[in-house]
Amino acid sequence: MRKIFVREEWCLGCHLCEYHCANANLGNGDMAKALKGRRINPRITVEDDGRICFAVSCRHCTEPDCKKSCISGAISVVDGVVQVDQDKCVGCYTCILACPYGTIQPNAEGHVVQKCELCLQNGCEPACVSHCPNRAIIYEQEGVSA
Amino acid sequence: MELYVHPEFEIVRNEKKCIACRVCERQCANCAHGYDADSGSMEGYDEKCVNCHRCVTLCPTKALKIVQTAHTFRPNANWSNNTIRELYLQANTGGVLLSSMGNPRPLPNYFDRILLNASQVTNPPIDPLREPMETRTYLGKKSIPLQRGAAGKLIENLTPQIALTMPLMFSAMSYGSISYNAHASLARAATELGICYNTGEGGLHRAFYRYGSNTIVQVASGRFGIHTDYLMAGAAVEIKMGQGAKPGIGGHLPGKKNVGEVARTRMTPDGSDAISPAPHHDIYSIEDLRQLVYSLKETAGNSKPIIVKIAAVHNVAAIASGVARSGADIIAIDGFRGGTGAAPTRIRDHVGIPIELALASVDTRLREEGIRDDISLVVGGSIRSAADWIKAIALGADACYIATGALLALGCHLCRSCHIGLCNWGIATQRADLVKRLNPEIGAERLVNLVKAWQHELKEVMGGMGINSVEALRGNRLMLRGVGMTQEELRVLGIEHAGS
Numbered sequence: 001m002r003k004i005f006v007r008e009e010w011c012l013g014c015h016l017c018e019y020h021c022a023n024a025n026l027g028n029g030d031m032a033k034a035l036k037g038r039r040i041n042p043r044i045t046v047e048d049d050g051r052i053c054f055a056v057s058c059r060h061c062t063e064p065d066c067k068k069s070c071i072s073g074a075i076s077v078v079d080g081v082v083q084v085d086q087d088k089c090v091g092c093y094t095c096i097l098a099c100p101y102g103t104i105q106p107n108a109e110g111h112v113v114q115k116c117e118l119c120l121q122n123g124c125e126p127a128c129v130s131h132c133p134n135r136a137i138i139y140e141q142e143g144v145s146a
Numbered sequence: 147m148e149l150y151v152h153p154e155f156e157i158v159r160n161e162k163k164c165i166a167c168r169v170c171e172r173q174c175a176n177c178a179h180g181y182d183a184d185s186g187s188m189e190g191y192d193e194k195c196v197n198c199h200r201c202v203t204l205c206p207t208k209a210l211k212i213v214q215t216a217h218t219f220r221p222n223a224n225w226s227n228n229t230i231r232e233l234y235l236q237a238n239t240g241g242v243l244l245s246s247m248g249n250p251r252p253l254p255n256y257f258d259r260i261l262l263n264a265s266q267v268t269n270p271p272i273d274p275l276r277e278p279m280e281t282r283t284y285l286g287k288k289s290i291p292l293q294r295g296a297a298g299k300l301i302e303n304l305t306p307q308i309a310l311t312m313p314l315m316f317s318a319m320s321y322g323s324i325s326y327n328a329h330a331s332l333a334r335a336a337t338e339l340g341i342c343y344n345t346g347e348g349g350l351h352r353a354f355y356r357y358g359s360n361t362i363v364q365v366a367s368g369r370f371g372i373h374t375d376y377l378m379a380g381a382a383v384e385i386k387m388g389q390g391a392k393p394g395i396g397g398h399l400p401g402k403k404n405v406g407e408v409a410r411t412r413m414t415p416d417g418s419d420a421i422s423p424a425p426h427h428d429i430y431s432i433e434d435l436r437q438l439v440y441s442l443k444e445t446a447g448n449s450k451p452i453i454v455k456i457a458a459v460h461n462v463a464a465i466a467s468g469v470a471r472s473g474a475d476i477i478a479i480d481g482f483r484g485g486t487g488a489a490p491t492r493i494r495d496h497v498g499i500p501i502e503l504a505l506a507s508v509d510t511r512l513r514e515e516g517i518r519d520d521i522s523l524v525v526g527g528s529i530r531s532a533a534d535w536i537k538a539i540a541l542g543a544d545a546c547y548i549a550t551g552a553l554l555a556l557g558c559h560l561c562r563s564c565h566i567g568l569c570n571w572g573i574a575t576q577r578a579d580l581v582k583r584l585n586p587e588i589g590a591e592r593l594v595n596l597v598k599a600w601q602h603e604l605k606e607v608m609g610g611m612g613i614n615s616v617e618a619l620r621g622n623r624l625m626l627r628g629v630g631m632t633q634e635e636l637r638v639l640g641i642e643h644a645g646s
Contacts (some may be wrong), residue, residue: 009582011582011583012172012173012579012582012583014169014172014173014204015167015168015172015174016167016204016206017170019165019167019169019206020206020542022204029481031165031206032163032165032207034208035165035167035207036162036163036164036165037165037191053248077498131206133203133204134582134583134585134588135585135587135588135627136585
């Protein structure tokens with residue numbers, strides 16, 4: 001399966017991935033209309049300490065700790081993609097504590113969690129990948145490059 | 147604060163579209179954007195903007211545009227806004243004005259006044275998609291007589307040549323004036339395309355020796371980064387006598403750019419100014435030039451063709467004739483519109499002559515003297531499109547050099563601020579966070595696309611002329627006609643006026 005890989009070498013720290021992620025998960029419409037005056041809650045975040053920067057999103061682990069920790073059976077792995085069923089999620093945030101990469105976050109309302117699901121639910125290639133201006137985020141078979 | 151100097155550009159932000167994502171602020175190395183936390187909105191600082199379009203390009207909602215200011219002095223045909231502005235800058239600083247990239251002045255462009263021919267009825271055009279079209283080019287001395295051995299077998303006595311898949315090369319830009327990633331993009335693209343790029347005078351980074359067979363290594367007046375391995379690494383060695391953007395002067399890489407790998411590659415002390423003198427201190431005549439040509443040939447075991455690069459100046463034909471007799475295999479001529487990483491404004495804008503005229507007069511002179519086959523002719527200095535390239539070949543060039551066009555493919559937006567060293571596109575800078583903005587994977591891909599597109603266009607135009615080999619286009623001035631030119635211009639170019 002293809003996964004999202006981040007190449008720190010080419011990450012500019014521009015944060016465009018965050019905005020395109022937010023927009024894709026709000027229906028992929030006009031970004032100005034969707035995000036104007038809103039605080040975004042993206043599923044990918046850029047870590048930046050002023051010297052090094054890189055984007056982080058779900059690694060889709062083969063044995064995900066989040067899935068093991070989920071008390072309501074809301075997290076599952078479907079064809080290698082770690083997914084959250086927000087109807088089953090009870091918002092206990094145990095998965096947020098369990099994820100070693102910090103890539104699960106509460107959704108905008110805070111009652112359930114959200115995470116990167118490779119834009120499968122948005123009907124597009126991962127938005128962070130297609131809008132990265134420097135090809136720092138790539139969507140590839142594991143072990144091909146990066 | 148620049149006294150009396152008003153910003154040239156204004157940052158226009160469509161507040162309805164701006165989502166205050168702060169991408170513009172993060173991407174501008176000139177700090178022309180800011181974020182006001184109190185109002186939660188973005189601000190623009192016009193006086194810092196160099197109009198490089200980095201923010202405009204990356205803005206995800208297309209909320210930005212940069213416009214030329216409408217603010218003006220009282221209109222004056224003699225004292226233009228720019229003239230007044232430059233005068234104020236000099237009164238503020240007492241310094242020589244610096245500029246980058248090519249001459250922006252509206253001087254005549256002869257390529258634009260030359261039209262190409264096509265076949266009709268009597269000699270059929272050729273469809274390049276159906277029939278073979280040869281663009282392969284060899285640069286070097288061609289005047290060696292054919293010799294056969296005792297058994298009638300051809301004796302291979304040809305002097306070294308540069309083999310190119312098409313008559314085009316990336317011209318000299320030093321590592322230092324442009325970034326490591328820009329060099330990596332050029333080297334990878336040249337290798338994939340089967341053409342050459344040129345190290346410029348900054349030496350060759352050790353990581354790029356593997357692209358050697360597609361590299362021209364340069365020897366300039368500062369002799370930076372030159373050693374035997376370097377001379378042996380490339381496909382040819384180029385002696386740089388002059389540059390179109392700044393004929394008659396040398397170069398100056400400021401100490402703050404000559405750091406780390408750049409200084410190491412140049413074999414200069416870290417942080418020292420790398421100054422190339424105006425002349426080569428060992429060359430004051432054609433005889434001296436001949437000595438250097440043969441020293442380099444011998445050092446390289448007579449295995450590399452030698453290029454001598456000169457700027458197009460008034461008596462270029464006589465100089466070229468001398469160069470042809472110096473033992474050089476190739477002469478490169480750089481016209482007055484050629485680019486630079488930094489040059490005094492007055493020199494860039496007022497010294498030299500157009501490459502079209504220089505090329506025609508050199509080709510004519512070498513033919514008249516019967517030495518045209520002794521040397522290949524490469525020209526550069528603002529070859530902007532395949533049309534300019536084709537016209538240059540028909541005027542007599544064996545190949546063309548492009549650099550500004552190549553940088554545009556890498557993302558350059560011609561803001562002409564290279565000398566500031568804060569290139570937002572990661573090209574003309576050595577600041578690590580800016581250099582990484584140019585991913586050579588993307589850069590090389592875009593260069594390959596550009597050159598392949600030009601090659602297609604060359605084949606299309608040649609096909610239209612009924613020519614199936616670039617050899618038959620070379621120096622074929624019958625394929626050219628001038629429009630709106632004087633008799634004198636036509637005479638120098640050696641072409642007829644349209645309609646005759």
